[in-house]
Amino acid sequence: MIKGAHHVAISVTSLERSIRFYTELLGMEIAAATFPLNGPLLEEVMALPDVQARMCVVRQGSMMLELFEFEHPRPAPKDADYPVSDRGITHFGIEVTDIDATYERLKAANVKFHSPVRTFPRGVKATYGRDPDGNVFELLEIPQTVAG
Numbered sequence: 001m002i003k004g005a006h007h008v009a010i011s012v013t014s015l016e017r018s019i020r021f022y023t024e025l026l027g028m029e030i031a032a033a034t035f036p037l038n039g040p041l042l043e044e045v046m047a048l049p050d051v052q053a054r055m056c057v058v059r060q061g062s063m064m065l066e067l068f069e070f071e072h073p074r075p076a077p078k079d080a081d082y083p084v085s086d087r088g089i090t091h092f093g094i095e096v097t098d099i100d101a102t103y104e105r106l107k108a109a110n111v112k113f114h115s116p117v118r119t120f121p122r123g124v125k126a127t128y129g130r131d132p133d134g135n136v137f138e139l140l141e142i143p144q145t146v147a148g
Helices: 013-024 042-048 099-108
Strands: 006-012 029-038 052-060 062-072 092-097 125-128 136-141
Touching: 013 042, 013 052, 013 062, 029 042, 099 125, 099 136
Parallel strands: 006 062, 092 136
Antiparallel strands: 029 052, 052 062, 125 136
């Protein structure tokens, strides 16, 4: 029986750059400082022989992200502008209290967005943006009348 969501894990090219992005620009906090990942248990669970990586966990409220930087095996290159229709996780959502101000602050920091903030039926506001590696996140503002 599923109890609830726990975390999303993201493979990144630079752990330090991604930590700065998620903490400084999105206001998340470090929940587990950077530590190495390797060994037979991890190799088995990840199905990656001789895996060598580093990891950090950031969180805000109930949202937790595991950021992985793999040294071995080297990750395959990925198009930073991949379409969200590609197989796999298309995006992850981040709920904010003031989407317009958040969007403007991130845009001023050169974060790439697919579109300006849009308002959907029932007043939900949203837009898709990309982290430094091109991973897609959705900013959402959900009115109390819809959320509660």
